[in-house]
Amino acid sequence: xxxxxxxxxxxxxxxxxxxxxxxxxxxxxxxxxxxxxxxxxxxxxxxxxxxxxxxxxxxxxxxxxxxxxxxxxxxxxxxxxxxxxxxxxxxxxxxxxxxxxxxxxxxxxxxxxxxxxxxxxxxxxxxxxxxxxxxxxxxxxxxxxxxxxxxxxxxxxxxxxxxxxxxxxxxxxxxxxxxxxxxxxxxxxxxxxxxxxxxxxxxxxxxxxxxxxxxxxxxxxxxxxxxxxxxxxxxxxxxxxxxxxxxxxxxxxxxxxxxxxxxxxxxxxxxxxxxxxx
Numbered sequence: 001x002x003x004x005x006x007x008x009x010x011x012x013x014x015x016x017x018x019x020x021x022x023x024x025x026x027x028x029x030x031x032x033x034x035x036x037x038x039x040x041x042x043x044x045x046x047x048x049x050x051x052x053x054x055x056x057x058x059x060x061x062x063x064x065x066x067x068x069x070x071x072x073x074x075x076x077x078x079x080x081x082x083x084x085x086x087x088x089x090x091x092x093x094x095x096x097x098x099x100x101x102x103x104x105x106x107x108x109x110x111x112x113x114x115x116x117x118x119x120x121x122x123x124x125x126x127x128x129x130x131x132x133x134x135x136x137x138x139x140x141x142x143x144x145x146x147x148x149x150x151x152x153x154x155x156x157x158x159x160x161x162x163x164x165x166x167x168x169x170x171x172x173x174x175x176x177x178x179x180x181x182x183x184x185x186x187x188x189x190x191x192x193x194x195x196x197x198x199x200x201x202x203x204x205x206x207x208x209x210x211x212x213x214x215x216x217x218x219x220x221x222x223x224x225x226x227x228x229x230x231x232x233x234x235x236x237x238x239x240x241x242x243x244x245x246x247x248x249x250x251x252x253x254x255x256x257x258x259x260x261x262x263x264x265x266x267x268x269x270x271x272x273x274x275x276x277x278x
Contacts, residue, residue: 008051009059013239017047018058025061033070034078034088037187037234041066045095046237049185050251054099063099066092067106074113086126089114090144091187094151102152114145115160125167140190142167143198150202165204168195173209182220183231184241184251191231192217193252196259206266214267217256222248227256 008014020028020040027040034041044062052059071077075084076092093110101107114126121127126141142164149161172195182193192213199210220227229249233241243249260269 009047009053009056013237013241014047014050014052016239017043017050017237018052018056021058021062023058023061025058025063025065027062032079033066034076036236038236038238041070041092042187043237045091045187046185046239048095048098059099063096063101064104067096067101067104074117075110083129084113084117085129086114087128087138087140087144087188090126090141090148094144094148097148097151102154111148111154111157111160114141115157115163121167123167123170124163125170137167137170139171139195140186140188142171143190143195144186146202147198150198161202165199165202168199169207169209171195172213181231182227182249182252182256183229183233183245184249184255185233187234189231193227193255193259196263197255200259200262206263210263211267211269214260214263214269218260218264218269221256224248225253225257226250227252 009018021044022028027043029040031038031040033039036042037046040062044059044066047059048054054060070092071080071082072084072089075086075089077084078088089110093107093114096102096104096107121137123137125137128136128138146161146164146168149157149164154161182191183189186194196210196213196217222228226248229241229243229245229247229252232245233239243251263269264271
């Protein structure tokens with residue numbers, strides 16, 4: 001595993017994503033930090049999700065640069081002078097957590113803003129504040145936040161963890177709240193595979209609302225024990241992903257396998273085989 005990650009930054013798509021990244025953490029591009037999804041911030045987060053080696057000094061310098069200079073007060077904003085956005089904040093925190101920056105003051109401020117700031121939704125989760133919908137309970141925020149807390153091994157923020165888990169449970173109880181279009185990386189969107197992967201990694205106990213989602217996930221398994229990518233990679237990332245929609249994806253398969261290996265027995269689902277069960 002360590003050897004594989006050590007060479008990942010020279011392999012695609014990570015190599016293309018960080019090609020403009022200098023040793024001091026700056027980028028040789030004038031594209032705004034969070035322009036979707038060509039901005040350097042998104043390229044860094046996508047590289048992390050694609051398994052970039054976190055010990056690379058360039059990635060560490062870029063992470064520190066984001067923590068020290070990225071716009072936003074408390075949380076992270078998409079542009080200088082803009083309002084902090086919950087889903088963006090959660091995605092940034094997850095990426096930074098995977099790079100080992102959990103104890104930085106700005107990181108902790110981001111967690112505190114999500115826990116105590118004005119980012120709340122009346123149902124207990126977080127407002128979307130993205131694209132066309134600003135009234136619904138956001139799906140990206142609690143899933144990315146739970147993944148960030150898990151990556152940090154943070155057991156102290158129980159209230160924040162419980163709030164994220166509660167929001168996820170409400171979302172999966174509503175059939176219209178989550179997309180079934182599994183993809184990777186998950187940036188401004190999420191899907192069923194990431195939802196269940198995040199819950200599995202956080203060692204959340206199986207809840208009844210999760211069982212239909214797990215069954216739906218297992219029904220999408222194809223021959224060879226794999227899962228297809230169903231959502232395309234954002235074109236603005238400018239990379240060749242290695243798996244187009246409809247083709248098997250190792251990253252989607254990994255998330256699905258982790259979720260089902262964690263929950264399938266308790267959910268009384270058929271045992272997983274290399275070949276799809278009849």
